[in-house]
Amino acid sequence: MSETVRLTPEEMTDLSLKVLTHVGYGPDHAQAIARMLTTCQMDDCQSHGLFRLFMCVQTMQAGKIDGHAQPQVASSGTAIVRVDAQGGMSLLAFQTGLPRLIEKARSHGIAAMAINRCFHFSALWPEVEALSAKGLAAMAMVPSHSWVAPAGGTRGSLGTNPLAFSWPRMGQDPFTFDFATSAFARGEIELYKRAGKPLPEGVAIDKDGNPTTDPQAALDGAMLTFGGYKGSALSIMIELLAGPLIDDLTSLESMEFAQGTGGAPYHGDIIIAFDPDQFSGGRRPANDARAERLFADILDQGARLPSQRRFAARARNTARGYAEIPAQLHRDLLALLD
Amino acid sequence: MSETVRLTPEEMTDLSLKVLTHVGYGPDHAQAIARMLTTCQMDDCQSHGLFRLFMCVQTMQAGKIDGHAQPQVASSGTAIVRVDAQGGMSLLAFQTGLPRLIEKARSHGIAAMAINRCFHFSALWPEVEALSAKGLAAMAMVPSHSWVAPAGGTRGSLGTNPLAFSWPRMGQDPFTFDFATSAFARGEIELYKRAGKPLPEGVAIDKDGNPTTDPQAALDGAMLTFGGYKGSALSIMIELLAGPLIDDLTSLESMEFAQGTGGAPYHGDIIIAFDPDQFSGGRRPANDARAERLFADILDQGARLPSQRRFAARARNTARGYAEIPAQLHRDLLALLD
Numbered sequence A, B: 001m002s003e004t005v006r007l008t009p010e011e012m013t014d015l016s017l018k019v020l021t022h023v024g025y026g027p028d029h030a031q032a033i034a035r036m037l038t039t040c041q042m043d044d045c046q047s048h049g050l051f052r053l054f055m056c057v058q059t060m061q062a063g064k065i066d067g068h069a070q071p072q073v074a075s076s077g078t079a080i081v082r083v084d085a086q087g088g089m090s091l092l093a094f095q096t097g098l099p100r101l102i103e104k105a106r107s108h109g110i111a112a113m114a115i116n117r118c119f120h121f122s123a124l125w126p127e128v129e130a131l132s133a134k135g136l137a138a139m140a141m142v143p144s145h146s147w148v149a150p151a152g153g154t155r156g157s158l159g160t161n162p163l164a165f166s167w168p169r170m171g172q173d174p175f176t177f178d179f180a181t182s183a184f185a186r187g188e189i190e191l192y193k194r195a196g197k198p199l200p201e202g203v204a205i206d207k208d209g210n211p212t213t214d215p216q217a218a219l220d221g222a223m224l225t226f227g228g229y230k231g232s233a234l235s236i237m238i239e240l241l242a243g244p245l246i247d248d249l250t251s252l253e254s255m256e257f258a259q260g261t262g263g264a265p266y267h268g269d270i271i272i273a274f275d276p277d278q279f280s281g282g283r284r285p286a287n288d289a290r291a292e293r294l295f296a297d298i299l300d301q302g303a304r305l306p307s308q309r310r311f312a313a314r315a316r317n318t319a320r321g322y323a324e325i326p327a328q329l330h331r332d333l334l335a336l337l338d
Helices: A009-023 A027-042 A050-061 A090-108 A125-132 A186-195 A215-220 A228-242 A251-258 A284-300 A308-320 A327-335 B009-023 B027-042 B050-061 B090-108 B125-132 B186-195 B215-220 B228-242 B251-258 B284-300 B308-320 B327-335
Strands: A004-007 A072-074 A080-084 A110-119 A137-141 A162-167 A175-180 A222-224 A266-274 A323-326 B004-007 B072-074 B080-084 B110-119 B137-141 B163-167 B175-179 B266-274 B323-326
Touching: A004 A009, A004 A327, A009 A027, A009 A050, A009 A327, A027 A050, A027 A090, A027 A125, A027 A308, A027 A323, A050 A327, A072 A090, A080 A090, A090 A110, A090 A125, A090 A266, A110 B110, A125 A137, A125 A162, A125 A175, A125 A266, A137 A228, A137 B228, A162 A228, A162 B228, A175 B228, A186 A215, A228 A266, A228 B137, A228 B163, A228 B175, A228 B228, A228 B284, A251 A266, A251 B284, A284 B228, A284 B251, A323 A327, B004 B009, B004 B327, B009 B027, B009 B050, B009 B327, B027 B050, B027 B090, B027 B125, B027 B308, B027 B323, B050 B327, B072 B090, B080 B090, B090 B110, B090 B125, B090 B266, B125 B137, B125 B163, B125 B175, B125 B266, B137 B228, B186 B215, B228 B266, B251 B266, B323 B327
Parallel strands: A080 A110, B080 B110
Antiparallel strands: A004 A323, A072 A080, A110 A266, A137 A162, A137 A266, A162 A175, B004 B323, B072 B080, B110 B266, B137 B163, B137 B266, B163 B175
16 A cells, blocks of 8 residues: 555645645635635545646746736526636635535525636536535536547547536435546546556557557547437537636637647536525425435436445545545645745 | 439328328328427438338327427527427427427527426437527437346446437538447347348447357447446436436336337427527637637548538438438338228
8 A cells, every 4th residue: 555644634735735825826826726626525536626726837838828817707697607817817706706606506496606707727516516605506518628538539639528406415425427528538548658558459549540559549539429329419418508608718719729738628618506495495305305216216226326436435534634645646735835 | 223203392291181180180290290300311211201101100009198288388588499299299398388498598598498297208409409490509319218228237227318409500510429329239239130140249238247249138238338337427427417416217217107018108309499599698600610610620630520411411302302211221111091
């Protein structure tokens, strides 16, 4: 077993704040990012926890982000909340617009938040869980960079385009999922490359559009979506709703904007919130019971609900007051402060 | 090539109306259903065209549907339109609520229609295309019967739970998809059974929860979702949004309600509409161009957009003024009038 370091939430937040302010994020952005990283790390979500500080640093070094941008919330009588992130990281924009989204979802029954002009590196489940924690159901979608080929295609047109959803459950962890519509995460391909292992069949094509199991050929070529033409259709929907619908970039445009500089992609983010009190016409307890019966039927047959492992990690880490991160990661993060 | 019969849209509608009124549908329901069947048949969508008259007849014979139910639209200041189908077929309810949904989408920016207590047998693409024809983007979801096992499960808990989406394109056919979240349509398994062919791997399990390629064992067991755990998560989301969220049945409950009588399942239907004019903050032409650039990039690499074949059939059949249906189907439909 590899060496680990125990960090309390306060220590994670403190380390994150130090790294983020050191490289040029203002206090508001640093706080919003540190909170998200700590939330993910306490769920043992290694890929989106403190490890992502490297991407935050790279994004700042790429020179396009504004570490002090103040998000602007636009007010209107519609069910849409618009938050202009003004070229900053998405998290402060999300946090700034969230109270309005909750308010609008409760008054209109359904509402959407469009975050524009943001850099985005984070998991989507904390966004939808911020809403299910308030008793609302929520869906979130973002594009990324055009690394993913459409079904039947030969090159990247689509992003890894994650879809996240959360459903509030009385007195329990919510039903939440957050998955990329690409068959594999880009980071997973990197891990296969480092391990010198071939990829499974059906996850990537090379630069000539031919199927490949070679990680480097996949990185030079394109990834495929999960679920064949259905996953591809879903990915295109995410491009449209989180891009042109909300006046923001597609993954193709986001990739061009980056000009190969690396760091977090720059684009929009759409979050849709549903108020079960409004939708159920006042019969929420009976309908919550319906949903619970479905969950029970799934669990009863030995199947898992998505995120169960993450919630178990959260419970364990919260109870003991710390999470463990690899000692090497901890050393590498401290080195960022030099 | 098997024998076919040419029918004009008027002849399809006329035949449908005769069959529907003959078995007990009132004129309003017969008109709404006939219009849908004709629309599907003109797109050469054989599985949801005139063939579905048999299911309409079976649904009436099962004795639970009200062929004269008048849908009730509930008014409120929210962005939700509720239509109580009162135990009738969904189509008249959809048609009745549609103008309010369009109105609400335009005024709130995002709106949802919840159709309750309806029998539902139809494709979802005509629902979302009714909205994209008005310049709105739309998503629709319904449960069905619990024929589909969750990822890692051993028995049916979920419906075939289709998801449909349509995006309006200026002066062109919309971008539309409509797919079941089950790996196979239930009707496809029936076709394999009749043809005596084994199913592909990974689409079904037998009644003991073991993988099977035997169509009968699959019908006695359960289908699987497309795309593994991701498709399964998506299917659960559809159960929740088109069921408990809107105060209506899950696929488990719908199956119980049917008591094995066959015909169309009885449940709810949710349609979400998005107004690109509101979401894009007045910059719609530039954003339409963004979406078109994405479509062009997909087509340019030899990939297809979903529904392309259907739109080609529509153009051909509309130009020549008729569609072709199998002569045997035509004879069987006429026999329903005896």
